[in-house]
Amino acid sequence: MADLEAIIFDVDGTLADTERDGHRRAFNAAFADVGLDWDWTVERYGRLLGVTGGKERIRAYLRAERPEFEPPQPLDAFVKELHRRKTEHYVAMMRTGNIPLRAGVLRLLREARAAGVRLAIATTTTPENVSALLASAPEPGLLGWFEVIAAGDVVARKKPAPDIFELALRDLGLPPSACVVIEDSDNGVRSALAAGLKAVLVTVSSYTVGQDFTGAPLVVDRLGEPDAPATAVAGDLAGASYVDLHVLRALRERTFGTAAGD
Ligand code: XBP
Ligand code: MG
Numbered sequence: 390m391a392d393l394e395a396i397i398f399d400v401d402g403t404l405a406d407t408e409r410d411g412h413r414r415a416f417n418a419a420f421a422d423v424g425l426d427w428d429w430t431v432e433r434y435g436r437l438l439g440v441t442g443g444k445e446r447i448r449a450y451l452r453a454e455r456p457e458f459e460p461p462q463p464l465d466a467f468v469k470e471l472h473r474r475k476t477e478h479y480v481a482m483m484r485t486g487n488i489p490l491r492a493g494v495l496r497l498l499r500e501a502r503a504a505g506v507r508l509a510i511a512t513t514t515t516p517e518n519v520s521a522l523l524a525s526a527p528e529p530g531l532l533g534w535f536e537v538i539a540a541g542d543v544v545a546r547k548k549p550a551p552d553i554f555e556l557a558l559r560d561l562g563l564p565p566s567a568c569v570v571i572e573d574s575d576n577g578v579r580s581a582l583a584a585g586l587k588a589v590l591v592t593v594s595s596y597t598v599g600q601d602f603t604g605a606p607l608v609v610d611r612l613g614e615p616d617a618p619a620t621a622v623a624g625d626l627a628g629a630s631y632v633d634l635h636v637l638r639a640l641r642e643r644t645f646g647t648a649a650g651d
Pocket of ligand 1 (some may be wrong): 412443
């Protein structure tokens, strides 16, 4: 009988709330490095997040808000260099460990690992950023728990295109019906659904409150913990007060049925 075989996690906003105080600050530090006074405020960054991928986000900002800007070198090289600096800042920030994993993430990862449920990542962010975030967690070797890490520029099109989830599925060697996806954004939900991954759990994050998660069968405010319950915004928690493997198995089964993937 088909069962839950793997959980595919998004990173930013899902494993940790990294955008506002991690990525955004790293972009601003990179701008300052090269003498630019650009300030991606919390509010502006929220708008810019509609474009996934840091390099893509810088280009979109230039087109929309700095049309007069003349880069000191060809645009592609300039954006690449700026983004390289941004990644350096981000990795250095993660070493300080002040962006924790979200409530319930480590508990669920431990539970999955103990039960032999495989772990994967499908993210738009740069691979170094994933390693740095996981290395900062209070669980030595956490990075190695993930059998598949699909990240960044390894695919041609970033979320909401399905490419990164399709790559994760290919690397896992599993059909969509054997997997549950955990995401935090509308772009992420669209990407997963387009790859056939219908069992999507959304844990809403600070920047994604109010987004349209149509098609995701379960939306919660957080994974939660026994002493910090999760609240379902859409769908239901199958009688549980926080998200555990039982909830994910029920979600997969409700979405695909018990015979799926047999
Ligand atoms: C998050 C993103 C990323 C990060 C920045 O996607 O869109 O671009 O904001 O990372 P996800 P980079 O939630 O799918 O992980 O600058 O390395 O692109
Ligand atoms: Mg995300």
